[in-house]
Amino acid sequence: MVLIVILELVTRAELVSKDYLPPASEIVGETVLxxxxxxxxxxxxxxxxxxxxxxxxxxxxxxPLGLLLGLSTxxxxxxxxxxxxxxxxxxxxxxxxxxxxxxxxxxxRVALIVYACVWPILFNTIYGTHQVDAIAADTARVFGMSxxxxxxxxxxxxxxxxxxxxxxxxxxxxxxxxVSTELLAGGANGLGVQLELARNFGDLKLSYAFVIVxxxxxxxxxxxxxxxxxxxxxxxxxxxxR
Amino acid sequence: xxxxxxxLADILIRLAAVGxxxxxxxxxxxxxxxxxxxxxDTVFQSVWNxxxxxxxxxxxxxxxxxxxxxxxxxxxxxxxxxxxxxxxxRSRTFGQYVEPIIHFIRAIxxxxxxxxxxxxxxxxxxxxxxLIAIGVFPPILLNTIEGVRSIDPQQFDTADxxxxxxxxxxxxxxxxxxxxxxxxxxRISxxxxxxxxxxxxxxxxxxxxxxxxxxxxxxxxxxxxxxxIVVLGVVGTVLNGCLVFVERRVLRWSTV
Numbered sequence: 001m002v003l004i005v006i007l008e009l010v011t012r013a014e015l016v017s018k019d020y021l022p023p024a025s026e027i028v029g030e031t032v033l034x035x036x037x038x039x040x041x042x043x044x045x046x047x048x049x050x051x052x053x054x055x056x057x058x059x060x061x062x063x064p065l066g067l068l069l070g071l072s073t074x075x076x077x078x079x080x081x082x083x084x085x086x087x088x089x090x091x092x093x094x095x096x097x098x099x100x101x102x103x104x105x106x107x108x109r110v111a112l113i114v115y116a117c118v119w120p121i122l123f124n125t126i127y128g129t130h131q132v133d134a135i136a137a138d139t140a141r142v143f144g145m146s147x148x149x150x151x152x153x154x155x156x157x158x159x160x161x162x163x164x165x166x167x168x169x170x171x172x173x174x175x176x177x178x179v180s181t182e183l184l185a186g187g188a189n190g191l192g193v194q195l196e197l198a199r200n201f202g203d204l205k206l207s208y209a210f211v212i213v214x215x216x217x218x219x220x221x222x223x224x225x226x227x228x229x230x231x232x233x234x235x236x237x238x239x240x241x242r
Numbered sequence: 243x244x245x246x247x248x249x250l251a252d253i254l255i256r257l258a259a260v261g262x263x264x265x266x267x268x269x270x271x272x273x274x275x276x277x278x279x280x281x282x283d284t285v286f287q288s289v290w291n292x293x294x295x296x297x298x299x300x301x302x303x304x305x306x307x308x309x310x311x312x313x314x315x316x317x318x319x320x321x322x323x324x325x326x327x328x329x330x331x332r333s334r335t336f337g338q339y340v341e342p343i344i345h346f347i348r349a350i351x352x353x354x355x356x357x358x359x360x361x362x363x364x365x366x367x368x369x370x371x372x373l374i375a376i377g378v379f380p381p382i383l384l385n386t387i388e389g390v391r392s393i394d395p396q397q398f399d400t401a402d403x404x405x406x407x408x409x410x411x412x413x414x415x416x417x418x419x420x421x422x423x424x425x426x427x428x429r430i431s432x433x434x435x436x437x438x439x440x441x442x443x444x445x446x447x448x449x450x451x452x453x454x455x456x457x458x459x460x461x462x463x464x465x466x467x468x469x470x471i472v473v474l475g476v477v478g479t480v481l482n483g484c485l486v487f488v489e490r491r492v493l494r495w496s497t498v
Contacts, residue, residue, distance in 0.1 A: 078259035081255075081260055082259050085263065086475075088478035090436050090478060093470070093474045172351070176352065176353060176437075179354050180356075183353055196357055202361065211350060211358055212350075215347070216349075
């Protein structure tokens with residue numbers, strides 16, 4: 001709030017040229033107006049859809065894989081080497097390649113988002129399975145639980161908070177990638193596409209407004225995940241209010 | 243020698259894994275015979291011929307411009323966020339004013355700033371450096387704040403008793419104690435910096451690593467495109483390795 005007032009004063013006093021920074025009140029007004037328009041909501045949907053599909057697929061791949069790698073030392077050692085080789089490749093470097101292979105449609109976005117989201121979920125799952133209380137796992141064995149049952153009933157719940165943290169991190173990564181593919185590859189609709197359009201029209205206020213909206217989307221995602229985390233994983237001490 | 247022997251199984255597994263990956267890559271691509279997915283030998287040949295054989299050229303046109311942007315943006319953001327982070331960490335009221343803003347900036351996906359900066363700052367290096375800096379800024383800042391806040395109050399009381407000046411308090415008490423957290427932030431943001439560097443170079447540039455990949459894809463040179471991706475992966479690994487090296491030296495005393 002203080003920032004908005006300061007910005008308003010600075011721009012009204014014309015310390016900064018109006019061409020660069022429109023007065024804060026106008027930007028906020030533009031943002032509010034934007035929420036009344038259907039363009040925003042369809043753009044929002046177009047951006048979030050590949051995000052959610054990609055996030056879902058990445059979770060479906062990374063969690064079982066992470067459990068497997070977390071439980072077996074041999075597979076872990078072998079896989080970690082491969083993972084360390086693949087992970088440093090920046091996901092955005094794959095955008096040109098993905099465009100060639102999949103075109104500029106939703107598949108390309110989803111593929112990139114899956115690639116980028118797998119890593120945080122995978123690492124957190126592995127880490128989570130390593131944190132499982134050894135006594136709990138041994139107890140399960142003493143009671144004659146089968147391996148798969150032990151994994152499902154002991155390891156998975158115990159690792160769940162970590163897995164969830166991974167998914168939360170991956171969600172913001174997914175949003176980043178969705179927006180950058182829209183900026184770089186274009187597309188039919190989406191927040192990135194609208195931003196690019198606003199830029200091409202030289203509409204500064206609208207550009208600021210869309211940046212603010214993307215920020216609000218990120219913030220909303222953060223709060224949704226945080227509230228789920230607090231409700232579902234209230235029993236762990238590991239979850240901090242962060 | 244004993245180190246090698248005790249780690250032999252380990253090394254063998256790792257080598258086998260890399261071998262398996264390469265073999266799979268080779269097998270899959272030669273089966274597919276697709277233009278888009280060249281076999282690894284041609285890719286590595288391209289890395290050698292196009293990137294390493296004329297290294298002075300590719301250094302001048304691709305590596306150096308990219309590194310300059312990356313390191314400038316990263317360095318500026320690192321210094322600024324450590325300074326501001328210490329201030330916020332020490333002052334509750336200042337923190338209460340500023341923190342909501344930081345959380346909001348962090349929530350904005352950094353690439354969303356790209357169109358805005360293209361309008362405001364043009365297409366020169368400034369825009370790319372600022373983009374990198376703004377993406378790297380929040381993680382380092384938040385980690386610094388947390389590091390400073392978690393310092394044992396007794397340390398400050400001791401500093402009070404010993405009448406240590408404010409400046410020395412910052413350099414000798416606060417910074418060392420917060421260093422592990424700060425480094426954690428630095429490492430997270432290094433990968434973000436590389437990503438943003440590539441993004442900024444995929445639009446409105448004439449040099450840099452990202453530009454080279456873009457150009458290869460525009461000219462339908464798939465092998466070179468893959469080579470570029472491999473090179474970027476290596477660059478990321480090297481940068482991360484440097485950071486870990488520095489961290490180990492600086493934090494040798496710490497158990498974290």
